[in-house]
Amino acid sequence: MRIAKLQGCVVGLLAVAGIAIPALAQPDPEPRPVHIDECASSGDHLGISRVVEIDTKGGPHFGGSQGGHNSFLEPGEVLLTFDDGPMRSHTRAVLKALADQCTKATFFMVGRMAVAAPDMVKEVADAGHTVGSHTWSHKNLGILGVTRGRQEVEAAVSAVSAAGGKPISPFFRYPYLSGSKTVDAYTRTRDIATFWIDVDSKDYTTRDPNSVIRRVMAQLEQKGKGIILMHDIQVSTVRALPRLLDELHAKGYRVVHAVPKSDLSTVAEFDAIAEKALAAKADKTRVSKLADRAVTWAADPEPVEGQRHHPKSVKRAVPPAKPTSSEALPWGTTPAAKAKKPSKPAHSELPWQSTIFGY
Numbered sequence: 615m616r617i618a619k620l621q622g623c624v625v626g627l628l629a630v631a632g633i634a635i636p637a638l639a640q641p642d643p644e645p646r647p648v649h650i651d652e653c654a655s656s657g658d659h660l661g662i663s664r665v666v667e668i669d670t671k672g673g674p675h676f677g678g679s680q681g682g683h684n685s686f687l688e689p690g691e692v693l694l695t696f697d698d699g700p701m702r703s704h705t706r707a708v709l710k711a712l713a714d715q716c717t718k719a720t721f722f723m724v725g726r727m728a729v730a731a732p733d734m735v736k737e738v739a740d741a742g743h744t745v746g747s748h749t750w751s752h753k754n755l756g757i758l759g760v761t762r763g764r765q766e767v768e769a770a771v772s773a774v775s776a777a778g779g780k781p782i783s784p785f786f787r788y789p790y791l792s793g794s795k796t797v798d799a800y801t802r803t804r805d806i807a808t809f810w811i812d813v814d815s816k817d818y819t820t821r822d823p824n825s826v827i828r829r830v831m832a833q834l835e836q837k838g839k840g841i842i843l844m845h846d847i848q849v850s851t852v853r854a855l856p857r858l859l860d861e862l863h864a865k866g867y868r869v870v871h872a873v874p875k876s877d878l879s880t881v882a883e884f885d886a887i888a889e890k891a892l893a894a895k896a897d898k899t900r901v902s903k904l905a906d907r908a909v910t911w912a913a914d915p916e917p918v919e920g921q922r923h924h925p926k927s928v929k930r931a932v933p934p935a936k937p938t939s940s941e942a943l944p945w946g947t948t949p950a951a952k953a954k955k956p957s958k959p960a961h962s963e964l965p966w967q968s969t970i971f972g973y
């Protein structure tokens with residue numbers, strides 16, 4: 615569906631590269647057509663050099679030492695990836711920078727962020743980018759058991775799918791790049807591919823775009839190719855991206871667009887949870903809009919593009935509603951979770967992720 619949205623195609627290209635992609639062992643008799651439009655192939659922009667369709671059967675791992683250096687990238691090729699979003703104020707600027715260069719990326723979305731900004735999930739998907747998942751609440755799966763790990767994985771898959779209104783890719787990235795053998799075992803049964811990284815922008819450590827650009831280009835120069843990690847919730851990346859993409863183009867790097875052979879199905883019990891969380895968010899939005907009208911129009915809850923939210927101004931205008939159990943912990947509250955709630959704001963009100971998230 616995503617691919618079919620690309621109109622005016624002049625190049626029909628299906629490229630499957632990399633000896634480790636399971637698709638090679640199981641040829642698809644009817645590969646779906648993959649197109650690169652004229653803007654992406656003209657050479658005037660960074661564009662896309664090829665589309666790699668990935669068969670995720672068996673839950674392969676890609677990139678980095680944790681991924682066994684298993685790569686579908688050729689020398690000079692990069693995969694652009696953005697974690698932790700979507701966040702309207704920042705993700706929209708990222709989408710614009712990518713569109714200006716007619717190029718595509720993969721977004722590993724956090725379930726709670728998707729519930730907080732479902733329209734942004736749709737915008738990312740409608741722009742033709744690949745949407746994967748990054749757990750429900752950015753927990754460190756390396757220290758969780760398999761039950762909680764499964765909940766984090768599945769709640770995110772259901773939430774991002776429901777927010778976007780269509781299935782997502784079976785592409786997954788661990789928060790903090792902290793893997794778990796038990797979660798690995800589970801994602802393999804679900805045919806979910808795990809993406810590690812080759813180039814780390816470390817955009818969360820700085821607000822300086824030059825630092826992001828220097829770091830990415832230096833690592834690429836050393837490695838010659840790779841999966842690049844950025845965060846669409848980080849202002850440094852928002853500021854760096856237009857120049858970084860220019861520089862990638864100028865240096866002759868080529869962008870690969872990774873798409874899945876098959877979309878990811880969801881698990882019914884988590885679909886119900888996701889729908890509940892989205893409904894709670896919609897209710898809260900309605901209440902907030904009414905409160906805005908009644909209380910004040912002075913505080914703009916929609917932050918200026920490229921700037922961080924200003925939580926205090928939003929809080930003054932609309933006191934956060936008490937979080938529902940479905941938002942706090944989608945698979946049900948626990949005494950520990952209940953005890954923590956009073957000291958923490960509702961996730962949909964504040965961009966706490968931008969300061970807490972590392973990877």
Ligand SMILES: [Zn+2]
Binds near residue numbers: 748788789790973
């Ligand atoms: Zn992350």
